[in-house]
Amino acid sequence: MQASDLVLSEGMMTGLHLRSPTLIVLDEGVLRKSALPISDRAAERRRIADAARVLIKALPATDLDDLGRRTVEDVLKRMSEAKNPSELDEVTPGFARRVARNRWVQGIFGRQQGPAVTELVDAIAAAESFQPTSAFEGVVDPAALKLSEVHDAFGNGGWVLSTPTRTSFTRAHTQPMYYAELPEMSVVVDMPAGCDPCAPPKSITGARMYHAGQLLASWKPEQGLTADHDEWRKVVPARGKGIGRNAVSQFMPPHVVVTALNGDIDRLISEGGELIPPHDGSSAEAERFLIQSAKALPDAAHLDLVGEYLFTYVYDSPDSRHPFLIGNKRDKGDIHQTSAQTISAVTGGMMRGDCDDLAELYQAIAERQGRTTQVISLPAHAACCWADKKDDGAWHVFILQTGPAVEFSDPSLPVALEKAYKSFDDSETFDPNGLSLSLRFSDENTRSHWRLSWRIFEKPEYARVMIDVQKDWHFQTYQRGIAKMLKLIADGDTDNANYRELSGLYTYTGQYDLAARYHRMAVENTKEPLSRLYENVELVGQLFEGKHDDEARALAIDLIEKQIPDNMEQLGASAVQVGAELCSALKDHANDLAVRTIQTCMLGYMDKRIDRIGTWLNSSEFKEDAWENSSDFQKWRRLTQLFAATGIEALKEAGQDALPLDETLQGVATSVQQWLNNIAFRDLDEPDEAMMRYASAAEYYSAILGQDRFTALLEKAEVPITGDHDHKDRIGGLAQLNLDLPWILISVPYWHGRLTDLFERQRETLKPEEVVRIGRHIEEAYATCTKLGIEHPIIDHQYHLSRLIVAMIAQDAAVVRERLHVVADKNDKRLRDDTAQWLGDAARFVPLEWYRQILGLWKEELNYKPKYFWIAWRAALNHAPRHALMVGEMAASEFKDDPAFTEEYDFMKSVLEQPAKDAAAKERAGKGR
Structure with missing residues (x-):
């Protein structure tokens, strides 16, 4: 070879050198290309x-x-x-x-x-071991001087260099999780001589980040990160393609992610310093990571890098006993990890979880920065949120999530928060005096949803007091919550949210007159028209519960005829949500007004939308990816389902004889039928959710045909012989009925709904034989679904509750114990909460002595402190004051060292003693007859 065959070149890792196709000349020596055998892995x-x-x-x-x-x-x-x-x-x-x-x-x-x-x-x-696919070795000492391109059996890899003075490797820079438009980068990692470049680095002397051969950022331990911001922003713009218009200021600031050659994260480096991922799940290591994160990532744009690089999205485990399992789109649960649990699941520098897990991790870091942060609840989403007042005089609301960090600003904090919340779904109602939050108490495996005023983002002390009141809600020690709110108001804090909070506490203790009184005060103290509207919708329900039917109807009519129409333009798509909430308040009290509500703010908006969506789904224009992932389609999927559920309830309550006489009901029936034909069975995250849609179809058929006629048809149906069925393939209309009946017959959600309808609060009698009959259908449906491979956490959940309810009415102690043992074993908040609720909701149809045995089984199997008074107050709200007092007495005795429980029982006696005496007298009179 002649010297003229060599050309001067510069490599990211090798620096300036001479090279030819077969020879490379470095400062450390000359390398010649080696012949390698062809490798098939x-x-x-x-x-x-x-x-x-x-x-x-x-x-x-x-x-x-x-x-x-x-x-x-x-x-x-x-x-x-x-x-x-x-x-x-x-x-x-x-x-x-x-x-x-x-x-x-x-x-x-x-x-x-x-x-x-x-x-x-x-x-x-x-x-995953690396083998060379191209190699150059030193001419003098092949073992001391090597440059190789290496790959594993999956094509992953990079270039590695070993010389007597240094060791380096280069690989593609890790791509961020939520910014697909980031240009392809490369990172070079330098280590001391003698290190194995293919192994996880134990000592790093420097790192450099390149784009198309141009150096963008470099790092050395003694110097920190160095980056030319202008050059960085030419390659990584803060605004542009793939970056949402609400992206946080300085999105994707200069940084370098240092990994091993296999991609395991070694450290994240920013201008704020180094962040070493957790090495293990120890409490000391978790705290080290949180503190280091708070220091190295000083603002929202930097904190976003945690979610982009150190956290990967996975679905939750469907089995609460084994939260470390990794779910998938078909099989998943909903378990909210604590920040410590998320950190403890670290693997190769990468944590895992879903939106609520990352939100809580962000909250833990941001709180160590002194921020007042909350985990907010959004449609099918959770995120970490805080607000800062900046030098520009505006409030800036920051949201960190499983997605790019976003920022919204306005001189008014409530308006800035509205921009933030509505950006996720403009069809959701927004009330700054009742923001949706997600809080955790008692180390439960999921958070609970609560509503609090926008002021919690402005005033840390107010946030502390109000979250303390939510803890009283959690333990159902309502008396303490009431006392705190009365004191807050007496001390001069007359914010409308305080009256609203107090009203809610009185509602959950059955003191509806007091609830309505304080809710009226909340309305009187509210200036914003939309907030007044939302509060009045809630007030309708409280007035009906308090037997103030005339006032409730008058307020509902004012909403239908004036308040909603006057605000229709500002409501936009959220008018559908308002209509559904008002219909819920009117249910079982004023269905004629519910039908008018549907006509006013739902039907005209939804019938055309349902028709257009159905046409698109069945056309050549349909795109699966848009249907599954577009936020706009997610919104309309939610709204069409909400409209259908509301419409079906109105049809059921009106009865089949009303249908030919009412144009609104006819329009509802047509639109719901179109939803069932074209949308419902396409609106599934997983195939087995079809059982929920068959429950909706059954409710629709029974509303149109009448319950007796539909039941007669259903009793004649045969169960499916195979689970292999395309539920999307529908011919529509009543012709579809015979095809749906076999699937309705095995729909646990349908039979569960039939069972729980028997316990609606206004019902005064119950036929135990009807409960047992439906219970047999549920057992048969669940067994058939299991045989056909149809499984879903919701089906399991409803089967559990149904089996418990039937056992309570049938006085089957063995099954009650078995169900409570399942709850203890699962240790799942929602399962435990709903189980406790039904122990209260069904109490009025259970003899007192048998109920005492049920409570004994609860104590033996669970004895879960936070749910004792939940059982008690649910019994009280469902007209079982003696049962409620029995639970309250048991709670106060079992936890006599807790003054809150003693106080709650005393409070409960003051509220329920007279109703309990009246119930006893009524029972004696009934026996006398």
């Missing part, structure tokens, strides 16, 4: 697939339920794949392998499948 991928199949066959021997086993099988099957799924929120093969090599599989199978687990982990390690 398909066998290594097959080894992973084979090992995964062995473990899949072993899943029935684990203690996972069916849904849990399906999620594990899904993750195991992904491990041998190379191509990422098209869905952003589905587990990638690389992440599946990452959790496998970080003891996730051992946690599922334990020692029972030790050799099989070891084989899978070893197979992954072998397939």
Whole structure:
């Protein structure tokens, strides 16, 4: 070779050097290209697939339920794949392998499948090992001087350099989770000589980030991050394609993510400093990470980098007993991890979870920065939120989420918050005096939804007091909450939200006159027309509960004829939500006004929309991705479902004889039919949700045909013989009825609805034999669904509640105990809350002595302190004051060391003693007859 064959070149890792196709000249020496054998690594991928199949066959021997086993099988099957799924929120093969090599599989199978687990982990390690696909070696000392391009069996890799003076590697910079438009970058990582560039780095001397060969940022431990901001923004603009118009100021600030060659995160570097991911789940390591995050990531744009790089979205486990399982779009639950739990799930520098988990992690970091933050509840979403008043005189509301960080500003904090909330769904009602929040108490596995004033973002002390009141709500120690709110008002804080809070507390203790009184005060203290409208909708329901029917009707008519029409332009799509809420308040009291409400603010808006959506779904223009992922379609899916449910209730209450005489009801019937024909069975996140839609179809058919006629048809139906059915394939109209009947027959949601209807608050009698009859249908439906492979957490949840209710009425102690044991085993907040609620809601139809036995079983199996008074007050609200006092006495005795429980029982006696005496007298009179 002649010197003229060499050209001067500059590499990101090698720097200035001479090179030819076969020779490279570095400062450290000359390297010659090596001949490498052709390598086919398909066998290594097959080894992973084979090992995964062995473990899949072993899943029935684990203690996972069916849904849990399906999620594990899904993750195991992904491990041998190379191509990422098209869905952003589905587990990638690389992440599946990452959790496998970080003891996730051992946690599922334990020692029972030790050799099989070891084989899978070893197979992954072998397939993820790096082998050269192109190599240059030193002419003088091949072992000391090497430059190679290396890949694993899935095509991942980069270039590695080893010389007597340094070690380096370069790979593609990690892509952010929620900014797909970020240009492709490369990162070079420098290490001391002698390090293995293919192994996780133990010592790093520097890192550099490049785009198209141009240096954008560099870092050295002694200097920190250095970046030319102008050059950075040319490549990574703060505004532009792929960046929402509400993106946080200085979105994607200069940073470098340092990883191992295999992609495991080593550190995130910004101008605020280094952030080392958690190494393990210890409390000390969690606190170290939170404090370091608070220091290194000083503002919302920097904090957003945690969600972009150190957190991957996964669905929650469908089995609350095993929260570490990874769900998928079909099989998932809803478990809200604490920040410590999210950190403890770290694998290769990457935490995992869904929106509520990341929101709570952000909250934990932001609170260590001294911010007053809240986890806010949004449509099918949760996010971390805070507000700062800036030098420009405006309030800036920041939202950090599983998505890009966003920012909204306005001189008025309530208006800035409205912009923030409405940006997620403009069809949702927004009331600054009742913002939707998500709070956690008692370390429960999910947060609860609450409503508080916008002032919690402005005044930390007010936020502290109001969240303390929500804790009283959580324990149902309402007396303390009432006392705190009365004191707050007496001390001069006459904010309308305070009256509204007090009204709610009185509502949940059945003191409807006091509730209405304070709610009127809230309305009187509200200036904003829309807030007054929302409060008046709530007041309608309270007035009906307090037996003030004439006043309730008058207010409802004013809403229908004046308040809603006057604000229709400002309401926009949220008028549908307002209409549904007013119809809910009118249910069982004034269906004629409910029908007028539908005509005023729902039907004209929704019938055309339902028709257009149905036409599009059945046309060649239909796009699956838009239907599944577009926020606009998500909104209309929610609204059409809400309209259908509201319309079906109005049709049922009106009765079939009213249909030919009322044009509004006819319009509702037509639109609901179109929804069932074209939309309902396309509006499913997973196929087994079809059982919920068949419940809706059944309610519609029974409203049109009459319950007796529909029941007669249903009793003649035969159950499906296979679960393999395309529920989207519908011919529509009543001709569809016979095709739907077999599926309605096995719809647990339908039968659960029939059962719970028997316990509606206004019903004074119950036929136990009807409860038992429906209970048999539920058992048969659930067994058939299980046989056909139809499974869903909601079906399991409703089956549990139905079985408990039937056992309470049938006085079956064994089944009551079994159901309560399931609740204790699952340790799931929603299951426990709903179980406790039904122990109260069904109480009035349960003999007192048998009820005492039920409470004894509750104590033996759960004895869960926060739900004692929930059972008690639910019994009181459902006309069982003696049962309520029995629970209250038991709670005060069981937790006599807690003054709040003693006070609540005394308060309960003051409210319920006379109703209890009246109930006893009524029972004696009935026996006398």
